[in-house]
Amino acid sequence: MEILNYTDAHHDFRKRLREFLEKEVTPHAKHWEKDGIVSRSAWKKMGQAGFLCTEVGPDYGGIGGDFLHAVIITEEISRTYQNGLVTSVHSDIVVPYITSFGSEELKKKYLPRCVSGDIVCAVAMTEPGAGSDLAGITTSAVEEDNKVILNGSKTFITNGILADLVVLAARDPAVKDPYQAVSLYLVESGTPGFEKGRRLKKMGLWSQDTAELFFSNCRIPKSNRLGKKGDGFLMLMEKLQPERLICSIWAVAAAERILEWITAHCRETCISEKPISKSQAVQFGLVEMATEVKLGRTFVDKLIRDHMDGENVVVETSMAKYWTTDMVKRVADRALDFSGSFGILEKNWMAQAWRDVRVMSIFAGTNEIMKSIAAKFLGL
């Protein structure tokens, strides 16, 4: 029995998406990797084709799909040999803050353009002095009359350079308890006092733009606050579960692609006229990799179903995030060994895949933090 209930409409969506990505995304992968950023036109084409923010309803221009659409997009993007156009950050991680906590006015103003790809979103929590420890953020938000004045800086922000709209976590400096001091605000690119800094050069995910953001007496309307003042931590906690699940789906999909690639490579590469896939040492390695990938797939599919059923899977998503992102690193590492010197050549995808997956255990909450969360919920 299939764990996930994909309908014919989902299968058709996957088919259309795969054809679209083969034509509009895969051919640009190498170019974007060199540029360190993806093209804005790719975002617009994704939006125009109905592949952004698939869970947004027709009232705001979306198709009103379910979480399986997000799963399909994450899986299919892993076939494009690039990790820059990770639309899940925009569609499934940032935009849900607006759909869940935004006022009707904010939804009407922003959601249709998020769906169409005219607006690219980012979420800005991390600061130079506060990564894992979000309670330590110092970016301030002082609410005065109908305005909010923002001061501080953020770093490592995905889509930072391309972002038109940022969900910003900032604290009221007058409130001592950090868990009651943080609120979330929507800040438009181009607002006076909001500057984008450097595009950070990273060891992996080269085509994914990651940037610093600066706020200096940046004034935004108070109506741009999401939800109630001081509820920022609660909102972040609620949305971090799907974020970690998306990250796990991405990790498993990446591991599946790497396994496909290395299996084909081992079948095609001959030593003394015999494919290396006939060597028992290589066979055992491939079987071990396939077993890990299968375990990841089974675990993640079960979590997708539980998440869609509305179950609380905080512990399991934390476990899945750490295990799947460590698993894909093991698979990539072994695949690189089996591909020999061929694999380390920049022109071959394996080198890029290896360095891209290396970063996954660090973002969306480090794997140590995932284990700390699980330990807490297990009452340890």
Ligand SMILES: Cc1cc2nc3c(=O)[nH]c(=O)nc-3n(C[C@H](O)[C@H](O)[C@H](O)COP(=O)(O)OP(=O)(O)OC[C@H]3O[C@@H](n4cnc5c(N)ncnc54)[C@H](O)[C@@H]3O)c2cc1C
């Ligand atoms: C490619 C990429 C994209 C990112 N995108 C975004 C984004 O879009 N928005 C955003 O806000 N942030 C983003 N981040 C930031 C990311 O969320 C942080 O890097 C992450 O939370 C870890 O914070 P840190 O890097 O400051 O590491 P630190 O918190 O300094 O951690 C350093 C080490 O200490 C360990 N550690 C820290 N605290 C504990 C603890 N309590 N118990 C056990 N071990 C601990 C960590 O596990 C880690 O091994 C991104 C990061 C990367 C690499």
